[in-house]
Amino acid sequence: MQGRTIPIDYPTKIDLARLPTPLQPLNRLTEKYSTPHGGPRIWIKRDDLTESGMSGNKLRKLEFIAGAARERGCDTLITCGGIQSNHCRTTALVGARLGLRVQLILRGEHSGSADGNLLVDQLAGASCAFYPPREYFSRQAELFEHWREFYAQRGHKALCIPTGASDGLGIWGYIAGSEELLGDCRREGFEPDQIICASGSGGTQAGLTLGCHLLGADTRVTGFAVCDSAEYFQDKVREDVAEWAAEHSKGFAVDALDVSVNADYIGPGYAMADEPVYRTIAEVAQLEGVLLDPVYTGKAFHGLLQELHRGRYQHCDNLVFVHTGGHFGLFPHREHFGFLQ
Template sequence: MILENKIKLANLPTKIEKLDKLSKELGKNIYIKRDDQTGTEVSGNKVRKLEFSVKEALDNDCDYLITCGGIQSNHARATAAVAAKLGMGSFLVLRGKEDNELEGNYFFDKLLGARIKFITPEEYSNNRAQIMENIKNELSKEGHRAYIIPEGASNGVGSLGYYNAMLEILEQQKQMGIKFDAIACSVGSGGTYSGLYYGNKVTGNDATVYGINITGDREYFLDVVESLLHELIKYTGQEISINRDAIDIVDGYPGLGYAISRPEEIEFIKHIAQLEGIILDPVYTGKAMYGLVQEIKKGTFDRHDNILFIHTGGIFGWNTAQRSMIEL
């Protein structure tokens, strides 16, 4: 089976907890799946994807991993950690400037021995794929065989990680004696959402899978998800009907932009930390759960009883500017 073609990197299954006090506040049963606890150096949702992507790299006799992201990319840090663990090299293409303060994920990238190339936002948007191909060619001249992992490991093979996660959720809800009728996650590159959506459809589960985009807009991610679903089908051979109108991307919560925080988002993260003892990150889960709560208050989730939010990690991504916004 295609889902068995992976390497074990994550601590699975991750637990599901009910957020009792938040549930009482909102009048809904709110649960959280702790994918922030998949590991430490390889914590968060990215490791589920890397279990499949890196297995494909190893199957192709590769000894180097190349990937890309923002300077505080959780995925880039996880890739560097996996490479070090497996005795591979890592080369990260990061959007930003080299004179940024050495903190958070960038600090860990360096600590883990990754080679790093910084590029401008324009280069990242328009040329990152070619830049990574050029690095692959240069590494080949050094005698290495490199494997390119796209942003967030969000391609067909990476998205298998969250198809697998959906199977895990279905088993856990049986054990818990409940039925999640809504499952929500942040959407930054699309792979987590696409895997969950595909798993939900291919198993005949009738939950609604919601993605809350923290960058871009709904139309952009409809294109991304549609493309990833077609890639998933190629890997699994299991067809699903793909209807753009049935892809539930909840728009309106990127705020000021990727990794830029608003005071109300930071205050919400502080509220959840003190209410439930759970720390969200300011780039992904903080914005997405803020959006989920706002939509619940608006009535968007009135037809749902049991809502599961995927905590995809990111605690290392806090930077000085975001921390300075919190009054302790």
């Protein structure tokens, strides 16, 4: 592993996650998906274990966002996402832990009893406002401003957090995460050829890509898109890095980053999966005792296994999948696992 090329001076954060998370070999899956010509050893970085309720990749980002909120004197967090958003659920629990109000701007119409992440949002005491998808997307900036002003009129100061906490502040979570992961790999005696993650808002991929670059690692980071297009995520990663650079490293060559995106396994659309993804989720649970979800990690891991089957990573020695969490999003998809009965 090469040395660090740019000193990393981290901003203030609040320690919320249980770190470091384990780096675990997936020996049974490695054996199953190897070929007569070999193939990489598969590892998984267990960021689903960052904490119990606040589990997943969003917590690493929210540590830095919560630090900024405290420094700026904010007592309220406002963010947005789908009804089953992992990020919104984590924000709700972070707010509860730190004594901050949380306002969620949720995409979709809700009726009946809550399930999955939405149930946890409500248990944590977050205020939830629901908007039809068209209004949610067309008026998102206006909705943020409405709720910011709503709380300001009542004497509260809010910090607005974008989708997935993916911006120039949230990116710090996976700059630090990449440093931790590369240290894990060093202790195991290797440098990963590939780091793979799901990309839904782009922030985790942006942090891993930038972090590996800053640390001089000869490692390619690939995001498996769960929505949108490869071009969208290539632009979004560079946008987040550019926002980070404007504040922390002016003159940084954003265009020099290798931004790798695979958008071949999105399936029917965001938060929708087809049967092969559900079967992959079951296979990983049965072979390794690891739970994936149909929205993010299940799709990305299914894509990874398909690419292995096609020989894409045959020349790699070690491949690390970053498990970004999402267990609560598994349960609203229960009807799709009828093949297990």
